[in-house]
Amino acid sequence: MTLTDLEPTQRPEGASDALMMLNGIRQEFPAAGGRTVHALDGVTLEVQRGETLGIVGESGCGKSTLARAALLLRKPTAGEIRFGGQDALAMRGGRLRAHRRRAQMVFQDPNDSLDPRYKVLRSVMEPLLAAGVPRKEAKDKALAALEAVGAPDGAADRFPHEFSGGQRQRIAIARAIATEPELVVLDEPTSALDVSIQAQILNLLLELQESKKLTYMFISHNLAVIRHLSHRVAVMYLGRIVEVGPASQVLADPLHPYTAALLSAVPDPDAGKRERIILQGDPPSPTQRVPGCAFASRCWLATEQCRTEAPPLVRTDAAADSTGGHLVACHRPGEGQEALRLGLTPASSTTV
Amino acid sequence: MIKLKKNGALIGGAAILALLTVYALLGPLVGGYDPNLTTGGPFEGPSGEHWLGTDNIGRDNFVRLAIATRYAIVISLVSSVISMVIGTAIGLIAGYAGGRLDNLLMRGTEIIMAIPAILFALVIRVIIGPGFIPLIIAMAIIGAPGFARIMRSPILVLRDRDFVVAAEIAGVRKPFIALSHLLPNATTPMLVNFASTASLAVLIESSLSFLGQGVQAPDPSAGRMISESMRYMQLDPLLIVLPAILITLLTVAWNLLADGVQLALSPKAGNLAVPTRGRRRRNRTSGAAGSAAAGTTVVAGEGPVPADTPQDDATPARV
Numbered sequence: 001m002t003l004t005d006l007e008p009t010q011r012p013e014g015a016s017d018a019l020m021m022l023n024g025i026r027q028e029f030p031a032a033g034g035r036t037v038h039a040l041d042g043v044t045l046e047v048q049r050g051e052t053l054g055i056v057g058e059s060g061c062g063k064s065t066l067a068r069a070a071l072l073l074r075k076p077t078a079g080e081i082r083f084g085g086q087d088a089l090a091m092r093g094g095r096l097r098a099h100r101r102r103a104q105m106v107f108q109d110p111n112d113s114l115d116p117r118y119k120v121l122r123s124v125m126e127p128l129l130a131a132g133v134p135r136k137e138a139k140d141k142a143l144a145a146l147e148a149v150g151a152p153d154g155a156a157d158r159f160p161h162e163f164s165g166g167q168r169q170r171i172a173i174a175r176a177i178a179t180e181p182e183l184v185v186l187d188e189p190t191s192a193l194d195v196s197i198q199a200q201i202l203n204l205l206l207e208l209q210e211s212k213k214l215t216y217m218f219i220s221h222n223l224a225v226i227r228h229l230s231h232r233v234a235v236m237y238l239g240r241i242v243e244v245g246p247a248s249q250v251l252a253d254p255l256h257p258y259t260a261a262l263l264s265a266v267p268d269p270d271a272g273k274r275e276r277i278i279l280q281g282d283p284p285s286p287t288q289r290v291p292g293c294a295f296a297s298r299c300w301l302a303t304e305q306c307r308t309e310a311p312p313l314v315r316t317d318a319a320a321d322s323t324g325g326h327l328v329a330c331h332r333p334g335e336g337q338e339a340l341r342l343g344l345t346p347a348s349s350t351t352v
Numbered sequence: 353m354i355k356l357k358k359n360g361a362l363i364g365g366a367a368i369l370a371l372l373t374v375y376a377l378l379g380p381l382v383g384g385y386d387p388n389l390t391t392g393g394p395f396e397g398p399s400g401e402h403w404l405g406t407d408n409i410g411r412d413n414f415v416r417l418a419i420a421t422r423y424a425i426v427i428s429l430v431s432s433v434i435s436m437v438i439g440t441a442i443g444l445i446a447g448y449a450g451g452r453l454d455n456l457l458m459r460g461t462e463i464i465m466a467i468p469a470i471l472f473a474l475v476i477r478v479i480i481g482p483g484f485i486p487l488i489i490a491m492a493i494i495g496a497p498g499f500a501r502i503m504r505s506p507i508l509v510l511r512d513r514d515f516v517v518a519a520e521i522a523g524v525r526k527p528f529i530a531l532s533h534l535l536p537n538a539t540t541p542m543l544v545n546f547a548s549t550a551s552l553a554v555l556i557e558s559s560l561s562f563l564g565q566g567v568q569a570p571d572p573s574a575g576r577m578i579s580e581s582m583r584y585m586q587l588d589p590l591l592i593v594l595p596a597i598l599i600t601l602l603t604v605a606w607n608l609l610a611d612g613v614q615l616a617l618s619p620k621a622g623n624l625a626v627p628t629r630g631r632r633r634r635n636r637t638s639g640a641a642g643s644a645a646a647g648t649t650v651v652a653g654e655g656p657v658p659a660d661t662p663q664d665d666a667t668p669a670r671v
Contacts, residue, residue, distance in 0.1 A: 100523030
């Protein structure tokens, strides 16, 4: 079984109440020479209860910054975060700590996300104790979480270095679910693992989502994994969301040329000769905010309008199902994929 | 957990210190003389009565040297402990808080470090007066900036490690994160610096005493014994050689201990439960063979662990 064979997950019916809303999040960092890095450039996103929202994009596009903003690690430069209807950025002190148990994170590298000097039980208990759970109860919950993720017997009293990468990631997941959170942010949870272990961890995540009614924000650059797990997909480019919608629509009928280019890069063993879009050049530096579409400098469809006027993230008639919540930020939505389908070779594509 | 067998520096340093401590504690009792009273003729050579001879006014060298050892050990140990507590706290706060506080604290330590240590100690002694406690305070202040700087850099790395971020996400309070995640993962540089600071403290204390600003008369101290005996150098060289040997032994012992601790706690020696990112403890021979097989150059001096480390001692504890 390869990951590309996995079927896309169907979106649960009636799942439409928002657990978390990110509204116009901007995150700027000071850079050398008095410049400013615009890591997040007005991200508006909604995470619905019980769903898995996949977030795709190339390295440095702001995926991890978005995850950290969503977990209230750093106050964004501008924007609003609502969690379960409450203004999350206004929380302070005790309320903030009480909130923290509702949103947890699983990191990419399980070697790094567990303190090497903490025994497993202490690591898993840490978020519970921080949330004010009494020690005895915290221990029971931590042991239950370890059992739920299938950690080996006696794991609780051992150190992280005694485990393999896959088992360590299971322990990290146990830590994340121990407080019974509503939202779990998964920051490339499988990309540091062997391929044979990846599928096990993904299936564990799916099982846990079902049994514990978890909401996932799943960050990855692996489209096959995103396709397997996500109900909805958001595509990021240079700190902006360029396309968001139901996974089945975004991944089958991409409206943004960047999404089309990403998808054409996924190897498909069954397809014969096919068009593959090779993007020219590098993404623009995040220290300069471009006035128009961030992708215009690499887009083969770009017009004068694209370079001067930033396209808003809106619903469009080009979508196959225009009522399905499929949004795109593009002045020429759907044309990229259309061209590929018709066999019209864009200037920068090659046949492989 | 710590392998002592191949760690000559650690054993040597600890042994010399232990011997000197025993001498400092028991010397006056065994010698049986009052260190500050004349108990024999001046400039007596070593004999059955005065094992290391007597000084210019007939005081017993063996007992005086033991008391000097007492002062040297206590002052270096206590001042280094105080330096460690203050300096580590500053480094931890500066490294974890970052930003302006970091800048402020680090510039402060630089100001202290920019002043020559002896001069600084003299100034402090002038301000807060003579005596044993002011001496220790002065030396503690001299040692603290070194700890602050040495602790700050590992903290800067550690604070961005995922397990620290995870604790922050979980809502663990920052002071608790600093003490339970950051500090325990940065103990190696702290302990190594402790031993080096103590060795430096021995030297500074002797220098101050030599200048008459350290341990006050009539109590003996290695530095003062040297300065008092300089006039009689031609007549009785032993009076200068003995305290010089004491200072040398103490500094060498502390430095050996620093080297030994460094080696013992080094992850490459396979002694510690994974303090570094990504590398699990493993046999150095297999590690070298592994990188050689992968076509990379084996870097010389990866850690002075002998290649004949027993295989079963260092096999990776994987499951």
